[in-house]
Amino acid sequence: MNVQAKLGNALFDQLTKLRTQKGALSMEDVGALFEQLSATLHPPENSTETGFSDEIRKLAIFIEQTKNEIVNIAGIQETQDKEGATLHLDAVIKTTENATQTIMDAVDAIQATADKVGGECQKSVAESVTKIYEACNFQDLTGQRLSKVIKMIDEIDARINNLLKLSGKQVTSSGQGKLEIVKPAPGNSGHLLSGPQLPDAAPSQADIDALFASGKP
């Protein structure tokens, strides 16, 4: 098994253990674990130090290619800023936002028609309209989850590049730069921002209510 595969397997195992202990992981947890494992893995006995660095370099190129694929799939527009190329999530979030707004416009039109009819029809339509509006929560949560994934890829990419610099190697740039989240980390409470949790791990509203009722100010 080559170093890349070993690193991937070790990372997966450790992430699973850490997640069991801590619950949801932050991108800092993932990045720190990756660095720790990379430092402890030794190249195979019949490989040279150059071989090990080359494996890390291949991993970095793989990350770069993955980001390119994300760009192509999501139609993210690349722009240049003072520090180099910057990719925005705006296009992805905007696309889903536009579609959701269209749905809500249509729903409002249906409700307006039902309001003219009145009676049971109006009431029945209103109930369905409410359900559609509730379902449209997805657009906000999708954007937040995408942001989280991109941040994680970016963090791992940065740490791999650091390792390469330490080993004296450079990644061949494809022209795609760092994927950045346009929305900056706000205020002093940025460390509290984890975003939506996975459905299996997320507490229900009832759990939240119980905690809220029991928590002392």
Place this chain on the structure above:
Amino acid sequence: MVDKNMAILVVEDNNTMRRIVQNLLRQLGFGNILEAIDGADALIKLRERKVDFIISDWNMAPMTGLDLLKQVRADANLKHIPFIMVTAESKTDNIIIAKQHGVSNYIVKPFSAETLKSKMVSIIGAF
């Protein structure tokens, strides 16, 4: 008796979510709804006119919902206003800190009209 004409400020940077909250409030019979796109915008509006109820997201920039809550509770003219946090942030720390800073209730996304109503009722009474 709940005044259905009370001014409700919806603070949310996501256009879709802002519209959802507004629509659900209208379905509940509230028509006097103001908007703000983040905490800083909300503070400006809170100081410009009378607001009777605040429904705010947490994850916004440049001012988060938590920072807005702190500002509201520190302001003698605003500290009495009911404040519901509606957010995807659902960790225990989030809820504890929000409550420590005086949030009136806490709703986690995705949420239903029924949940919004029940939390408002718990604060202002039945409607």
